[in-house]
Amino acid sequence: MNKNKATQISLQDITITDRFWIGRMELMAREVIPYQWDALNDNIPGAEPSHAMENFRIAAGESTGEFHGMVFQDSDVAKWIEAASYSLVNFPNPDLERTIDEVVDLMGKAQQSDGYLNTYFTVAKPDQRWKDFSGGHELYCAGHLMEAAVAYYQATGKSIFLTIMCRYADYIDSIIGPAENKMKVYCGHEEIEIALIKLYRVTDNERYLKLSQYFINERGKQPCFLAEEPTFNSSKTKWFGLDYHQAQVPVREQTKAEGHSVRAMYLYAGMTDLAIETGDETLYQVLQKLWDNVTHYRMYITGGLGSQGHGERFTLDYDLPNDSAYAETCATIGLIFWAERMLLLHPESRYADVMEKALYNGALSGISLDGRKYFYVNPLEVIPEAVKDRYDLQHVKLERQQWLGCACCPPNIARLITSLGQYIYSQDGDVLYTHLYIASEAGFHVKGGQVRLAQKGNYPWDGQITFTVQTPKETEFTIAVRIPGWCREYQLKLNGITLEEIPVVHGYAKIRRKWGNGDEINLQLAMPVELIQAHPKVREDIGKVAIQRGPVVYCLEEIDNGKDLWSIALTTKEKLTAEFAEDLFDGVTIISGEALKADDSSWRDSLYHPLRDQTKPFNIKAVPYCFWGNRQPGEMLVWIHRKG
């Protein structure tokens, strides 16, 4: 499996010890996974009901009643199993494992004799299987169940769920594909493309790789079968056309990220997986174009994607409104999935920069500090009165929700955080890449031997990172240390001696030597407060700046700065200082200092007046964007007006 290719580190080989993350991972194990299990079983008072587990019980014949929820409700259970499985690796929990076993048992009972497994179509629409690829989400749900089965197998070694999902995959392969007697279709919502490659990697069954390849190659061929489906609603509005499904042209002809942003990210991640497995250069070429389009034209500074709620989608280049942003948590998570795969395909720090940006900002904002509340939409500016009264802001919520009718995001953020260890490093032959600065202990197989790397630091609050090599014998290999794109000044030391002429290739300082036990790399990243400007073509951000320090984007909240945040103006970054606050959000670096605020005391009643431009000194306090809304609802602002 995956010989001669760059690989992720497996969760078994890494232990996170990081102050910022360890608490979150423990929270996942202790609170979030049980909480989400309760949600899936409708045991959270006041939360939107899920019915997802009950659907499985009904499909398994262990309960009676009707299907309820979204057509893709099964995927919530799948993503929960996936998250729970990842969590089991670091936090063994026999009760949780037994619960999953019971769910898997239900899966087996709900599986039809031909291998089919989907509670919506089994319970509610038994005669409608495989008729609605644009809206039905059957292959999407199958994909999430496959990912869950792989995760559970990797965490526990138990193969029963994997066997169930291989049966389902075999069945799908028997009815869909290039052969003349098979359906020429793919899912309106990509996901199975990723999942089949995961299944291929654990089973070595090439049919799964080929089926994923088929789905990707078939996508967007014209005329498109999706447009012929009665359920396809392109006739309603252009925002739900073929591009909504990334099916407007074949994938290799796509150059801009279009349509539903989560779907796009899952497609691109799947395409990257396929390129990794097949070495397909045509895919790599198009993936680079799509990457550039997303990250140079269509991405919020938080790593948020999707500028419009209607169609949960991309709009046009440089169109990044802050208050009406969609920036779905799942889309940012999808961007992380994609970035991590791009790093395997071609290790360039720009992919890691975006992965880090998305992780520390637009993804983490999706979950509350107590793990029990979730944002689906992650705007960069919130005015409660406008959210309440304006029709075009109805997708925005002022507070994270206990659960969601469309609950894709909560288990998605859970599976991301519980599998975080996989994102820190990658290995390509005898090159170990450091992508994320998360304190941890990791093991690698290098040249037949075992090497361990201990990472220490207090990232993202501090730029001092130390790597210590642990090796039983001197071994020659390369440690490729990522120099973050946000960093303008850094220093690299080896065993206390500054390295002056280390080659930095695609953003990685490559240190090749015979490493001995106890060798230490010290990386010092200067982490001043920065005022960040958006490209002048971003009309919503003109004349504004965002506060950033390291990879962390900051925001102003009403609780710290009062109302009318938009009337605050920053002058220079020299007036801002960073300070670690032990007691806020379990420890956080806050940024404060002098700014200006519009002085409207002389305005009285007039709405328009010849320019007088009166301001007063004002002390601001900024907190990391990802933590906004954890105290009380109120205004929030990322892009702050600038003066001078």
Add this chain to the structure above:
Amino acid sequence: MNKNKATQISLQDITITDRFWIGRMELMAREVIPYQWDALNDNIPGAEPSHAMENFRIAAGESTGEFHGMVFQDSDVAKWIEAASYSLVNFPNPDLERTIDEVVDLMGKAQQSDGYLNTYFTVAKPDQRWKDFSGGHELYCAGHLMEAAVAYYQATGKSIFLTIMCRYADYIDSIIGPAENKMKVYCGHEEIEIALIKLYRVTDNERYLKLSQYFINERGKQPCFLAEEPTFNSSKTKWFGLDYHQAQVPVREQTKAEGHSVRAMYLYAGMTDLAIETGDETLYQVLQKLWDNVTHYRMYITGGLGSQGHGERFTLDYDLPNDSAYAETCATIGLIFWAERMLLLHPESRYADVMEKALYNGALSGISLDGRKYFYVNPLEVIPEAVKDRYDLQHVKLERQQWLGCACCPPNIARLITSLGQYIYSQDGDVLYTHLYIASEAGFHVKGGQVRLAQKGNYPWDGQITFTVQTPKETEFTIAVRIPGWCREYQLKLNGITLEEIPVVHGYAKIRRKWGNGDEINLQLAMPVELIQAHPKVREDIGKVAIQRGPVVYCLEEIDNGKDLWSIALTTKEKLTAEFAEDLFDGVTIISGEALKADDSSWRDSLYHPLRDQTKPFNIKAVPYCFWGNRQPGEMLVWIHRKG
């Protein structure tokens, strides 16, 4: 009629000679009224069909077929007759008069035996009369027909249409009202309130005044009958609730302008008419509150009203987005109607300031220079690519349209311009108020004699205005000269001698004396280029300024300034100069000068970057907002970023 009350000047008593306006009034007579007649008869190739006249022919039994168009399609014909009638006063046209006579003949034939006159309900829903007050627009259409009948009577002396409409009004009065056996209802769209008072003023029939009073007093009483109607769609969304109809509380308890902005303006205009006629102080109190709310919190700098397309409505205080503005032409026209009435009720120049602002900006922008194309929506910022691709901008059009499926605006702007003479002056006893600076010859009855006032000037491009009194005998009276709110420095001369200590009461310099023939007032209003700021609570305008000179608001257009208008920054007004351009838009003062534009030449691919704030010198050219979109589609911007 209206003795002892302030009055409008009648159209017969005034002749406009103004360079800015006379061409437009001639255009109305020569081009627009025939063009709109063609539109109402579906004779404009490529335009959205109206069917409005055909509906009347069908209802009159002179044609067959089905009703087509909006439920309020009759009102388009009514407003066209009203406009055509006003135009006849200054531009006699026997052919046009004959055409109207023929329409009136159809009206008579379409009128039912009981007096009812509405083609939609007569042709399409004969059994559904008076069952849908929230959406049916029956009383609204009746009102517009009444206004048309009054205008036609006043222009021609012909009473046949007036008789028809009195029959209809009598019928309405017989079925709706406070008496026990009558319906307790009012129209979901206000309009008949204004119309009945006009009918009362020409007929002296107090029942019409009382019925108007009933509609106004009944409105908003709870529980509200509208909410009981099957057609009432409050259940759909809150944007179409009782406040959409200004029926959430009784009118005297309303303190903020809520709901559909055109409806609100027509209601407030009707309330003002009623206050004029009855001296009702409680109405005056509430009208002041509503006026302040509209003009201090909810009005665009152009006089545009309505911050949201969904519900064509007001949203919340200081919520004035520029690109997604609705600012319907009809709402601005309605604001002019209301302002003109407020001036009669209580002459204060703040009403005239708003009337003037609305007239020269947000109303006039609704019609193209050739009179044949119309904006319904008047945004303050347009980016063509965003309008094309963003769902929340779908109400915006890049170009004025030949006609509209909902064609309320085109005949509304026509009736406003053709009746413009009425808005220039008002008379309260022996005080003549000058409200608008429009060159004209006007006659007044003062103390039993005839006095004429000749106004000369080149407004709005020039602030020099001269009034010459023509009187056969010396007469003592007051000329109250409005000092515009936009003006920060003025000089007033009488027969060449500067008046130093003239009392300015509510914004009017009151000159009382025995006026002799040839006496001349010279008013010099300093008219520099001004940079205007919005109240700092208007979050969409923070850090921005608008260019204004006199009452005229300017904008940048792509044709003059290239793309990415938002990346232009103004520094100080001293760098801008005004210059009259003979050859543009039939003569217009343009504003040009030095500004800055963001320099993105060093940005290359990055979307976010530490602040570098690079700009380059850039020469701007601004044109009056009301003329935007008369050359070619492209970007447009009113609120311009400011730097320094």
